[in-house]
Amino acid sequence: MEQLQIKHSVPIRHTVDLCVVGGGPAGLAAAILAARQGLSVFLAESQGFFGGAATAGLVPAFMRFDNGVHFLAGGFGKEVYDRCLAAGFPVSHGTSLGIQPERLKKIYDDMVTAEENIRFSFFTTLTDVVRENGRVQSAIFHAKSGFFAVNAAMFVDASGDGDLCVLAGAPYAQGDENGSTMPATLCSIWADIDFTGQKGADSRELERAFADGVFTQEDRHLPGMWHIAPNLGGGNIGHSFGIDSTNEQSLTQGMLVGRQILPEYERYYREYLGGAYEHAQLVISGSYLGIRESRRIAGDYELTLADFHARQKFADDVGWFSYPVDDHIAAPDKASYDAFHKEHQSLRYKNGESYGIPYRSLLPKTLENVFVAGRCISTDKKMQSSVRVMPACYLMGQAAGLAAALAVRAGHCQTRAVPYAALRAALDEIGTFTTMM
Secondary structure: OOOOOOOOOOOEEEEEEEEEEOOOHHHHHHHHHHHHOOOOEEEEOOOOOOOHHHOOOOOOEEOOOEOOOEEOOOOHHHHHHHHHHHOOOOEEOOOEEEOOHHHHHHHHHHHHHOOOOEEEEOOOEEEEEEEEOOEEEEEEEEEOOEEEEEEEEEEEEOOOOOHHHHHOOOOEEEOOOOOOOOOEEOOEEEEOOOHHHOOOOOHHHHHHHHHOOOOOOOOOOOOEEEEEEOOEEEEEOOOEOOOOOOOHHHHHHHHHHHHHHHHHHHHHHHHHHOHHHOOOEEEEEOOOOEOOOOEEEOEOOOEOHHHHHOOOOOOOEEEEEOOOOOOOOOOOOHHHHHHHHHHHHHOOOOOOOOEEEEHHHHOEOOOOOEEEOOOOOOEOHHHHHHHOOHHHHHHHHHHHHHHHHHHHHHOOOOHHHOOHHHHHHHHHHOOOOOEEO
């Protein structure tokens, strides 16, 4: 590819203790917890609002915050949960919540703007970093006003794709041995659903619709419709396969596929399921794909499927979690669905069980002053499919924010020099670890 060399100066707009890239659940938790500890924080978000997949992607529900006995996502996650309950988000399956995206945007706005130590901007995208001897010195962003730099003592990569870490040269893995990742979903909001008479996706009806040629692809994995408000449903419906969230052309194709297949599902819900869905109509799809899997940054410890099987707890846990291994189908065919269904039914916990998320999984190899938090922490492929959901992201983000505060206050600004005993005390103080429901 032909190269064009461009040289220009970049103004340093902010000099702060902590720079957080990404305003989704992990980034919000990191920024807010660090600010409450007295750190000056800059938070960059590429969309026009906070929330990530829940708001830009219209992902319709928080997965469970609990394990049937204990509320696991304590601390920042509990704050968000309580605010959502107070705002009227519907509850299902224990502590799962249907997401009302516009109200969630306002909840997050209020939480961030209440913190005097946080400066932030929307429509702000990371483009490069300045690294020297294992330390990131500056993050380079692009916004409507042009390029600018943020100098910081420490950084949190909560981009979802590990963008800052990769730009800084950290090693990573992506997908399976062939690079294939879980399919994405263009989530959506639907109107005129009678949830008092709701029924789920009947496999027999799906097969009939396949036979009738309703669908472009025979995708039997249908997570379905969530109740988000009276007569409104949030659709986690359909898959775009072969999507690489680090490539804009792949994302473009995924959006086109998502919009192509949603009308097919509208016909399916109305004509084949009927009843509660007889008058269902698609209102809007997300402004961004619901990405389940992207890069996994190589850290000091890789959380694995063996750890899930062992219900493993670690000496440096930053939280405990309990979501099943949920590695979506590899292809739109019956064999892939049968393999997924068997795995998903077997790789889940009983009430009261959980695994630990170790601090070391938040520490990218080769980088001294950077945390990674969210779906791209150091895991294997199977474990990533469990730890990727929003309540777990709150746990990882708040740990990164509190650890950054300890490192800055100590003056060393080294992630690996943070004493776990001090971090655990800070996590205990905000109520991170399990409490009885």
